[in-house]
Amino acid sequence: MEKAYMIGTGIANLAAGIYLIRDGGWTGDQITMYGLEKHGANDGAAVTDYEQEYGNQRLSNNQGFLAKGGRMLNEETYENLWDILRSVPSLDNPGQSVTDDILNFDHAHPTHDVARLMDKKNGIRNNGGADDYYHMQFNNKDRFLLSKLMTMPESKEAKLNDISIEEWFADSPHIFTTNFWYMWETTFAFKKESSAMELRRYMNRMILEFSRINTLEGVTRTPYNQFESIILPMRKYLEDQGVIFINNRKITAFNFKDTPLRDDIIVTGLEYEDVESGETGKIMVDENDLVFDINGAITDSSSMGDLNTPVKENMEYAPSAALWKQATEHFYNLGNPDKFFNDRAQSEWMSFTVTTSNHYLVNEISRITQQEPGNALNTWVDSNNLLSIVVHHQPHFHAQKENETVFWGYFMFPRKNGDYVDKPVIEMTGKEMLQELLGHLAEVDRAADNISEHEQEIMDSVINVIPVYMPYASALFNQRAIGDRPDVVPKNSKNLAFVSQFAEMPFDMVFTEQYSIRAAQKAVYHFMGIPESQMTPVHHYEKDPKVLLKATKTMFR
Numbered sequence: 001m002e003k004a005y006m007i008g009t010g011i012a013n014l015a016a017g018i019y020l021i022r023d024g025g026w027t028g029d030q031i032t033m034y035g036l037e038k039h040g041a042n043d044g045a046a047v048t049d050y051e052q053e054y055g056n057q058r059l060s061n062n063q064g065f066l067a068k069g070g071r072m073l074n075e076e077t078y079e080n081l082w083d084i085l086r087s088v089p090s091l092d093n094p095g096q097s098v099t100d101d102i103l104n105f106d107h108a109h110p111t112h113d114v115a116r117l118m119d120k121k122n123g124i125r126n127n128g129g130a131d132d133y134y135h136m137q138f139n140n141k142d143r144f145l146l147s148k149l150m151t152m153p154e155s156k157e158a159k160l161n162d163i164s165i166e167e168w169f170a171d172s173p174h175i176f177t178t179n180f181w182y183m184w185e186t187t188f189a190f191k192k193e194s195s196a197m198e199l200r201r202y203m204n205r206m207i208l209e210f211s212r213i214n215t216l217e218g219v220t221r222t223p224y225n226q227f228e229s230i231i232l233p234m235r236k237y238l239e240d241q242g243v244i245f246i247n248n249r250k251i252t253a254f255n256f257k258d259t260p261l262r263d264d265i266i267v268t269g270l271e272y273e274d275v276e277s278g279e280t281g282k283i284m285v286d287e288n289d290l291v292f293d294i295n296g297a298i299t300d301s302s303s304m305g306d307l308n309t310p311v312k313e314n315m316e317y318a319p320s321a322a323l324w325k326q327a328t329e330h331f332y333n334l335g336n337p338d339k340f341f342n343d344r345a346q347s348e349w350m351s352f353t354v355t356t357s358n359h360y361l362v363n364e365i366s367r368i369t370q371q372e373p374g375n376a377l378n379t380w381v382d383s384n385n386l387l388s389i390v391v392h393h394q395p396h397f398h399a400q401k402e403n404e405t406v407f408w409g410y411f412m413f414p415r416k417n418g419d420y421v422d423k424p425v426i427e428m429t430g431k432e433m434l435q436e437l438l439g440h441l442a443e444v445d446r447a448a449d450n451i452s453e454h455e456q457e458i459m460d461s462v463i464n465v466i467p468v469y470m471p472y473a474s475a476l477f478n479q480r481a482i483g484d485r486p487d488v489v490p491k492n493s494k495n496l497a498f499v500s501q502f503a504e505m506p507f508d509m510v511f512t513e514q515y516s517i518r519a520a521q522k523a524v525y526h527f528m529g530i531p532e533s534q535m536t537p538v539h540h541y542e543k544d545p546k547v548l549l550k551a552t553k554t555m556f557r
C-alpha cells in the first residue's frame with residue numbers, strides 16, 4: 001500500500017490529505033502527518049497551550065489567549081478554500097460544512113470599516129477633507145507606475161526580478177505618503193522593501209478589492225480564531241478518516257536516491273528529531289510513496305513574552321526552511337531559501353494579543369472608532385512603528401468567559417521606538433505595548449472624557465498582553481526572482497512536492513490560505529494523474545471590464 005508522508009501540519013498539508021482522500025480515493029491510514037507544533041500560521045489558543053510548543057519558554061504570566069495573526073479571507077478569490085472546507089463538517093453546527101459556518105457568519109456580520117485610517121490631526125480620517133481616506137491621493141506619476149505594474153503581462157514577470165516596491169516607484173516616492181499605500185501596506189503587510197513582483201500579482205488578483213479597500217467590505221471573517229474555525233475541523237475530519245498525526249517531530253533531512261544523472265528527485269528516507277525527547281531517527285520512504293513538504297512557515301522561530309516580559313529574539317533559522325535548504329544542496333532547481341529566510345529586516349514584524357476581564361477597553365475602542373467589534377482594521381498613519389489593531393467579534397475563542405474580551409494588534413516596524421514608550425517595540429513588554437496603544441487612542445479621542453483619564457481602570461482589567469515577534473512574518477513578500485521558489489512538483493520529481501507559500505504557482509498570490517490549499521491540490525492532482533484542467537477554477541477579475549472600470553475610477557478618487 002502506498003503511503004504519503006506530510007511534513008508540517010499547516011493548512012497546506014491538511015488540505016493535501018483531504019484532496020488525497022476526497023479526489024484521489026485514498027484511505028486515511030495511508031497518510032501520516034508530522035508536525036513540529038500544532039498551531040502553524042493559522043493559530044489561536046490559550047497561552048498555556050503555546051507554552052508547551054516547540055521553541056516557546058514558560059511565561060511568568062500564562063493567562064489569557066493568543067492568536068499571532070488577525071485573519072481576513074475573501075469570498076471572491078479564495079476558491080480552493082471554500083471548495084475544500086465544503087467537504088469538512090462543522091464542529092459547531094452539526095449537519096453543515098465549515099464553508100457554511102464561515103459564510104453564514106460573515107453574511108450575518110458583514111465588514112464595513114468606518115475608521116480605517118486615523119491620525120493626530122484628523123482623528124479618524126473621514127471628515128470629507130483632502131485627507132479623507134476615501135481618497136486614494138494618487139498623483140499622475142503614481143497612477144502611471146501603478147497601472148504599468150498592474151498591466152505587465154505574466155510572461156514579463158522576470159522584469160521584476162529582485163525589484164522592491166520602493167525601486168519600482170523610485171520616480172514617484174509620493175505614493176508612499178498616500179492613503180492608498182497606508183491601507184494597502186497594512187491590510188496585506190507589504191513593506192516598501194517587499195517584492196514588486198508580488199505587488200503586481202496582488203493588483204491583479206485583488207483588483208476587486210481595490211475600489212473598496214477603504215471599507216474592507218470584501219473581507220470575510222471566521223466566527224472564531226483560525227485554529228478553532230478552520231484547522232480543528234480539518235484535523236478532526238482527517239483523524240476520523242484514520243490519518244495518523246505525530247506531534248513534536250522535526251524533519252531534519254531528506255535522503256535521496258542516488259541516480260546516474262543525479263537529477264531525478266526520489267525521496268527514500270526522512271531523518272527526524274523528536275523535539276520533546278531529543279531522540280533522532282529515520283523514516284524509510286518507498287519510491288512509490290509520496291512526500292509533501294511545507295517548505296517555509298512564517299511563524300517559525302517566533303518568540304513570545306507576556307504582560308511584564310519582553311520577547312527574547314529566537315535566532316533559530318526557520319526549521320521549515322532549513323529542510324528546504326538541505327534539499328537545495330542536492331538539486332539545483334529547488335530555489336533559494338535564504339532569499340526569504342535570511343533577511344529579517346525585510347520580513348519581521350510583531351503582534352500582540354490583549355485579554356481583559358471585562359468589556360470596558362473594547363467598548364472604549366468602539367466608542368472612539370465608531371464601530372462594533374468584528375468590523376475593523378484601524379491603522380495609526382503617523383505612528384512611528386506603524387500600529388494597527390483588529391477587534392474581533394467577541395468571543396474570539398470558545399473558552400473565553402462571557403466577561404472576557406480578546407483583541408489583536410500589530411506593529412510593522414519592531415526596531416523603531418514607540419511614540420509613547422521610548423524604546424524599540426521589540427524591547428517592550430506587553431504592558432508597554434498596551435500603553436503605546438492607549439497613547440494613540442487618546443490622541444484620536446475627541447471626547448471631553450478622554451480615554452487617557454481611565455488608564456488605571458483599563459490596566460486593572462488586563463489579564464494579559466502577549467507580545468509575539470515573528471522574524472519571518474512577511475518573508476513570503478521578500479524580494480525574489482524567477483527560480484527562487486521551487487515548483488510545487490519540481491521537474492524530475494518522482495515523489496516529492498512542495499506545498500506552501502514558498503512554492504511557485506502562476507497567477508495566485510501568497511500570504512493567503514488560498515495559495516497553500518491550491519498548491520496542495522496541484523501536487524495531489526499531479527501524483528494522482530488528475531488533469532490540471534480539473535483543478536478548482538479561479539476568477540480572473542482583472543479581465544472583467546466592469547471591475548476594471550471601477551478600478552480606473554478609484555485611481556482618480
Ligand SMILES: Cc1cc2nc3c(=O)[nH]c(=O)nc-3n(C[C@H](O)[C@H](O)[C@H](O)COP(=O)(O)OP(=O)(O)OC[C@H]3O[C@@H](n4cnc5c(N)ncnc54)[C@H](O)[C@@H]3O)c2cc1C
Nearest residue numbers: 008010011012036040041069072250251297320512513516
Ligand atoms: C500574522 C499572520 C497573519 C496572516 N493573515 C492572513 C490573512 O489575513 N489572510 C490569509 O489568507 N492568510 C493570512 N496569513 C497567512 C496564512 O495563515 C498562512 O500563510 C498559511 O496558513 C500558511 O499555511 P501553511 O500550511 O503553508 O504553513 P503553516 O501554517 O506555516 O504550517 C506549517 C507548519 O509546518 C511545520 N513544519 C514545516 N517544516 C517542518 C519540518 N521540517 N518539520 C516539522 N514541522 C515542520 C511548521 O513548523 C508549521 O507548524 C497570516 C499569517 C500570519 C502569520
